[in-house]
Amino acid sequence: MSKVVSALVSDIVNPLLGLVLGAAGDLKSASLSIGSATILYGDLIVVIIDFVVIALVVYYGIRIIGIDRLDKKKV
DSSP, X not given: OHHHHHHHIIIIIHHHHHHHHTOSSOGGGXXXXXXXXXXXXXXXXXXXXXXXXXXXXXXXXXXXXXXXXTTSOOO
């Protein structure tokens, strides 16, 4: 499951965000140069997006299947 989500994020979401944020081509290579220092913020954004998408898939998967209601007592 995580490989499917990672492929979705890396092949569809990241190129679109790269266009929006102005990173030419790959979002992972996006950086900010301040003087002689280069801050590579693109990789952090990719990892955060990957985490959020996987978390949402797991959360809604559990809600749809109904596992969250198994431990509640029936009245």
